[in-house]
Amino acid sequence: MRRVDWDFVPEAVVVGNGEFPVSALPLRMLDTASFTVCCDGAADRYLASGRVPDRIVGDGDSLSVENQKRYASIIRYNPDQETNDQTKAVNYLMEKGFRRIAIVGATGRREDHTLGNISLLMEYMRMGAEVRMYTDYGFFVPMKGDCRFFCRKGVQVSIFAFGTQGLRGEGLAYPLRDFTNWWQGTLNEATGEEFVIRGEGEYLVFINMPSVS
Known part of the structure; x- marks a missing residue:
């Protein structure tokens, strides 16, 4: 029988383009992460918070021109229009060997995007990821x-x-x-x-x- 503990130590964190987290738990994930990937639209707010991600991943359509130039060395463009930026970020991490992944900032702002981002957790589990999505109120975990x-x-x-x-x-x-x-x-x-x-x-x-x- 699989077990889910209260504490979760991810190998990497994905920052989505929803509401930037304000509560202690998702912020703790950000501040203790050993490797952080921002979806490109989330990078502007993440950088504005005084943090710098290890990578920025996405199709490049929502990152400011200024930050595209300033952080060009850590941007990994993926033009695939069949996946969203959250999935591009998860795919990037899994290709690099990361499996325990936390996602923050993936809810809010757009209800349709929120539902899509949450439902994608099932896909990531099928891909072999041990993934959780943290909000300001708790966390989602896909199981089988x-x-x-x-x-x-x-x-x-x-x-x-x-x-x-x-x-x-x-x-x-x-x-x-x-x-x-x-x-x-x-x-x-x-x-x-x-x-x-x-x-x-x-x-x-x-x-x-x-x-x-």
Whole structure:
């Protein structure tokens, strides 16, 4: 059975072109990362925060001309229009051998982009990445099969099924079943310091942590 611990130490961090994070947990990911890649549209805000990424990856359509010139040595252009910049950044990292990847700044500003970025987590898992997406309120983690989660008692948990069969849980306030719509698995709660999700197939879990510091 796979396990998901509260603490996650990524090998690299991707900074998306959504709202720049303000809460402690995603900022901690940025400030302790050993390697950081900005999607090109995110680089302007990242640089404005006083940080410099190791790489800027994307198609180059949303990075300021000034920063394109100033940081030309760390830009890796990818003109592929069949993938978004977040996926370009993840692909770049995986080609360099990184597997444990945190994504921050991928939600907000555009709801359609937010949904697309979140759903792509399932693709990255299929590619072999161990990936989490951090927001200012918690984190998303894609999973497959039986998994044990270690958390804090009382945290809210939402489960989004992607065709999962035989879905059931232990240590949650409300029972799981084979959901037919995303909303049906939202707003559950951990009754202790761990819970288990069982099922055949893939699912996405969001653990809400608004007060984490």
